[in-house]
Amino acid sequence: MKITKVEAIPFAIPYRKPLRFASGEVHTAQHVLVRVHTDDGVVGVAEAPPRPFTYGETQTGIIAVIDQLFAPQLAGLTLLERETARVLMERTVGNPTAKAAVDMAMWDALGKTLDLRVVDLLGAFTDRMRVSHMLGFDGPEAMVAEAERMRETYGISTFKVKVGRSPIELDTAVVRALRERFGTEIELYVDGNRGWTAAESARAMKQMADLDLLFAEELNPADDVLGRRWLVSQIDVPFIADESVPTAADVTREVLGGSATAISIKTARTGFTGSQQVLHLAEGLGLEVVMGNQIDGQLGTACTLAFGSAHRLTSRRAGELSNFLDMADDLLTEPLEIRDGELAVRPGAGLGVEIDPEKLDRYRTDN
Ligand code: MUC
Ligand code: MG
Structure with a gap:
C-alpha cells in the first residue's frame, strides 16, 4: 500500500465542438493524467483539467507542482494516509486540480488494492446519477437542436444553459426557446460564469x-x-456558488455573507477528501448541492459520478456528467455510456475504469 511514484502525464484530445461560456472557451482537452503507483504494483488514476480562467492553473504548472512538490512529499506514505497527504499538499497554496487529481488517484489505488469500488468506500448511497447537460453559447436554434439531440440520443432532460452575454437578451431568448420547445418535460437552470453585473x-x-x-x-x-x-x-431560486467556492472556507464566507444559497461541488477541484469536507459543511448549513462539471473527460466524469452517487445530497439533483460527449475521443478502454438520462457506476474496483495504453500513447504530448 506504499506510494512509490506519482506521475503527471500531459495529453491533448480535441473537442468536436468547442464549449464557450462567459469566462472562457475550450477547444482541446489539454489535461494531465495522474498515476499513483504503489509497491504492490497497483496504479490509481485521475485527471487534472487546467482551467486558467477559473483557478489560474496551466497544464505545465500542474505537471511542475506534482513533479517538484507533491510526488516527493507523498513517496513512502501508504494509501490510508490520505489526511497526511492532504496536509502535506495544503502547504502549497492554490493548485486545486493538481491536488484533487493526486487525492482521487490515491482513492482509486486504495479501491483497487482492497478490491472495493470508490463509491462504496465513500458512502455507497446509490450507484447512479441523473445527468444534466451543459449547453455552451450559441444561437437559440442551435442550442435547442443540441438539447433535442441530447434528449433523443441519451434521454437527458436537465439542461444548464450558459449565460452572461451582453445584451442579456442573447441568453434570455435561448432559455425561453428551450422552455417553449420542451415545456415541462425538461429542468432548466442558468450559469453566468460571472459574466453579468448585478443589475x-x-x-x-x-x-x-x-x-x-x-x-x-x-x-x-x-x-x-x-x-x-x-x-x-x-x-427566488437557489443561487449556486461555483468558482467562488473552491474550498470549504470559501463556502462558509460566501454563504454566511449572503452571496450564495447553494453550492456546486466539483471533484476536479476538491478531490474526494476535500469534497467530503465541503459536502458535510453544506449538509450542516442546509444547502442544496449540485455535482458540477469542470469540463471533464471521461475519467474526471467517472470521479464526479463516484462521489455524487456515494451520498444522498449529491445524488438528489442531476449531476453535470455529459460534456465528454463533445470530445473527439477519450482515454478509457470502455467509454462511459449515458442511458435513459442516467450514468451508472461501473462494477470494477476503484473507479471501475481503465486507461487504454494505445490511446494514451496516441494522445500524450510528452513523447
Ligand atoms: C461551470 O459550471 O462553470 C466552465 C468554467 C468552469 O470553471 O467550469 C465550467 C462549468
Ligand atoms: Mg459554473
Whole structure:
C-alpha cells in the first residue's frame, strides 16, 4: 500500500465542438493524467483539467507542482494516509486540480488494492446519477437542436444553459426557446460564469421569471460583494456558488455573507477528501448541492459520478456528467455510456475504469 511514484502525464484530445461560456472557451482537452503507483504494483488514476480562467492553473504548472512538490512529499506514505497527504499538499497554496487529481488517484489505488469500488468506500448511497447537460453559447436554434439531440440520443432532460452575454437578451431568448420547445418535460437552470453585473443579472432573472428555473449559478462576480448580496437577496431560486467556492472556507464566507444559497461541488477541484469536507459543511448549513462539471473527460466524469452517487445530497439533483460527449475521443478502454438520462457506476474496483495504453500513447504530448 506504499506510494512509490506519482506521475503527471500531459495529453491533448480535441473537442468536436468547442464549449464557450462567459469566462472562457475550450477547444482541446489539454489535461494531465495522474498515476499513483504503489509497491504492490497497483496504479490509481485521475485527471487534472487546467482551467486558467477559473483557478489560474496551466497544464505545465500542474505537471511542475506534482513533479517538484507533491510526488516527493507523498513517496513512502501508504494509501490510508490520505489526511497526511492532504496536509502535506495544503502547504502549497492554490493548485486545486493538481491536488484533487493526486487525492482521487490515491482513492482509486486504495479501491483497487482492497478490491472495493470508490463509491462504496465513500458512502455507497446509490450507484447512479441523473445527468444534466451543459449547453455552451450559441444561437437559440442551435442550442435547442443540441438539447433535442441530447434528449433523443441519451434521454437527458436537465439542461444548464450558459449565460452572461451582453445584451442579456442573447441568453434570455435561448432559455425561453428551450422552455417553449420542451415545456415541462425538461429542468432548466442558468450559469453566468460571472459574466453579468448585478443589475444585468437582476434584469435577466426578471425576464426569465415565468420560465421555471431550478437555480441560478454564479451570474455575477462574488467579488462585487455588495452587488452580489443585493442580487441573491431578491432572487427566488437557489443561487449556486461555483468558482467562488473552491474550498470549504470559501463556502462558509460566501454563504454566511449572503452571496450564495447553494453550492456546486466539483471533484476536479476538491478531490474526494476535500469534497467530503465541503459536502458535510453544506449538509450542516442546509444547502442544496449540485455535482458540477469542470469540463471533464471521461475519467474526471467517472470521479464526479463516484462521489455524487456515494451520498444522498449529491445524488438528489442531476449531476453535470455529459460534456465528454463533445470530445473527439477519450482515454478509457470502455467509454462511459449515458442511458435513459442516467450514468451508472461501473462494477470494477476503484473507479471501475481503465486507461487504454494505445490511446494514451496516441494522445500524450510528452513523447
Ligand atoms: C461551470 O459550471 O462553470 C466552465 C468554467 C468552469 O470553471 O467550469 C465550467 C462549468
Ligand atoms: Mg459554473
